[in-house]
Amino acid sequence: MSHRRRLHIGLLKSWAAITTPVKIVLLPSIALFILDVAVLSGWFNVLISSLGTVYQEIYHFPARTAGFGYIAICIGSILSLIFARTLTKKLANYLMKRMQDTSEEGSSQTTDLCHRNYLPMFLAGTVLAAIGWALYGWACQKHVHWVLSMVGLFLYGLSGSAIRVGFTQTARKIANRNCSFQRPCL
Numbered sequence: 001m002s003h004r005r006r007l008h009i010g011l012l013k014s015w016a017a018i019t020t021p022v023k024i025v026l027l028p029s030i031a032l033f034i035l036d037v038a039v040l041s042g043w044f045n046v047l048i049s050s051l052g053t054v055y056q057e058i059y060h061f062p063a064r065t066a067g068f069g070y071i072a073i074c075i076g077s078i079l080s081l082i083f084a085r086t087l088t089k090k091l092a093n094y095l096m097k098r099m100q101d102t103s104e105e106g107s108s109q110t111t112d113l114c115h116r117n118y119l120p121m122f123l124a125g126t127v128l129a130a131i132g133w134a135l136y137g138w139a140c141q142k143h144v145h146w147v148l149s150m151v152g153l154f155l156y157g158l159s160g161s162a163i164r165v166g167f168t169q170t171a172r173k174i175a176n177r178n179c180s181f182q183r184p185c186l
Helices: 001-025 026-055 066-102 107-141 148-179
Strands: none
Touching: 001 026, 026 066, 026 107, 026 148, 066 107, 066 148, 107 148
């Protein structure tokens, strides 16, 4: 095999390695997930960067204890890490069995829809994040007791892993279905 032929094959493989992830990201279902994760990550960055200042100025916490708000996010995130993956898989399996029971042929429809079984956990996490963010913001704006804002932070932390697990499982299923390689893309 000539040097030019090997170089051409190498360039084609490199081009496929660059364009395949771009094609996957541009799928409408994946693009919506990425947009949602980007917005929630932006909210998280705003929350983390302003949390100490909020508790010092609004609730008059001293500088030493203003970081207690981070504990609520951490506890919510840890609980979410513990339970999100198992709940997502149980829910996906339940929905898969339910679709197999309702479909006439069984396998043809369920293999096409299996990535949609992971959507409910993703959507529940997104709604939980919005509720937690709104509760935190409302409690801080109205100067309600600081425990209520901690509950909002807990809910926001609880939503994080649910969103990520739902997103990665859905993206993996969609990418594997749309990918032209023998091995899985994600």
